[in-house]
Amino acid sequence: MVEFYGKTVSNPLLLGTARYPSPAIMAEAVRASAAEIVTVSLRREAGGSSAGQKFWQLIRSLDVAVLPNTAGCHSAREAVTTAHMAREIFQTDWIKLEVIGHQDTLQPDVFGLVEAARILVEDGFRVFPYTTEDLVVAERLLHGGCEVLMPWGSPIGTGRGINNEYGLRSLRTHFDTVPIVVDAGIGLPSHAARAMEIGCDAVLLNTAVARAADPVAMAQAFCEAVAAGKKAWEAGPMEPSGFAHPSTTDAGRGQFV
Amino acid sequence: MRIIVNGEEKDVDGPGLGDVLRQCGYDNEHVATALNGEFVHRHLREDTRIRPGDRIEVVSPIAGG
Numbered sequence: 505m506v507e508f509y510g511k512t513v514s515n516p517l518l519l520g521t522a523r524y525p526s527p528a529i530m531a532e533a534v535r536a537s538a539a540e541i542v543t544v545s546l547r548r549e550a551g552g553s554s555a556g557q558k559f560w561q562l563i564r565s566l567d568v569a570v571l572p573n574t575a576g577c578h579s580a581r582e583a584v585t586t587a588h589m590a591r592e593i594f595q596t597d598w599i600k601l602e603v604i605g606h607q608d609t610l611q612p613d614v615f616g617l618v619e620a621a622r623i624l625v626e627d628g629f630r631v632f633p634y635t636t637e638d639l640v641v642a643e644r645l646l647h648g649g650c651e652v653l654m655p656w657g658s659p660i661g662t663g664r665g666i667n668n669e670y671g672l673r674s675l676r677t678h679f680d681t682v683p684i685v686v687d688a689g690i691g692l693p694s695h696a697a698r699a700m701e702i703g704c705d706a707v708l709l710n711t712a713v714a715r716a717a718d719p720v721a722m723a724q725a726f727c728e729a730v731a732a733g734k735k736a737w738e739a740g741p742m743e744p745s746g747f748a749h750p751s752t753t754d755a756g757r758g759q760f761v
Numbered sequence: 762m763r764i765i766v767n768g769e770e771k772d773v774d775g776p777g778l779g780d781v782l783r784q785c786g787y788d789n790e791h792v793a794t795a796l797n798g799e800f801v802h803r804h805l806r807e808d809t810r811i812r813p814g815d816r817i818e819v820v821s822p823i824a825g826g
Contacts, residue, residue, distance in 0.1 A: 520825060521826075522826045544822055544823070544824065545824065546823060551787050552787075557788070557822075560822040563822070572825070573825045575825055581798065585799060589793030589794070589800055593791075593793045593820075593822060711826065
């Protein structure tokens with residue numbers, strides 16, 4: 505179980521809803537993943553179009569909590585305005601706060617992020633900040649009222665897995681009671697399992713499922729991977745050793761020469 | 762008057778934001794709005810006057826990661 509702002513979820517897999525071959529496959533993948541939280545977004549709509557409304561109806565039919573994002577925002581001001589629009593449309597005070605700082609890597613602008621988080625917390629939002637693994641930034645975010653941290657694994661959509669395992673372990677150690685969600689860069693179920701094995705509380709991913717040849721099967725694979733990783737963390741992994749140790753005792757070994 | 766709606770020039774009568782949305786074919790219930798970069802709450806649209814050159818953003822739900 506992991507708790508986000510008073511809501512307890514049993515599945516540590518959060519799933520994005522973008523880039524699937526079709527809305528029907530997206531819906532089936534969400535069900536197969538057993539995700540209890542999915543991410544959604546906002547974009548300009550043309551007059552007379554009902555595309556947004558149809559998408560929203562489909563999401564509501566899935567009976568999951570929604571976490572709207574501020575994807576594409578490059579300044580605190582843009583992100584704050586987008587968050588307010590998302591709160592009105594999606595009827596939730598949760599916001600996945602993204603303030604993008606670099607066009608090639610989509611790296612978070614952590615300065616704008618901290619600024620926007622502080623404003624949004626004051627405005628009554630419950631902020632899920634998409635950040636780096638930087639400890640000082642994490643401290644500022646928590647000081648500003650965030651109660652969840654969402655460090656990246658690697659740049660959005662790259663599928664490279666966890667670039668800085670030491671950094672994530674360090675976050676886990678320093679903020680041992682704050683829910684940590686690894687967000688972005690997860691490409692394989694083994695990456696997601698790894699995040700859970702090192703003590704992260706949840707994983708948020710999108711492209712790895714949506715762009716798989718069979719998104720529904722991959723969604724299920726991720727569901728199983730995070731469950732295995734979580735169980736492994738709770739079971740207490742062994743410490744790696746620099747020396748070999750025989751698994752089978754030497755005691756009682758027969759002498760044949 | 763000429764204003765910008767979602768990046769495109771439009772000729773609208775106004776005078777309120779709610780009027781502009783109807784004139785542009787939007788269903789008020791399923792969109793969120795911003796005027797010159799600031800969020801405008803649904804309940805304030807009718808009372809928000811639009812002026813020439815204003816920039817309006819109208820957004821609705823879409824898939825996201």
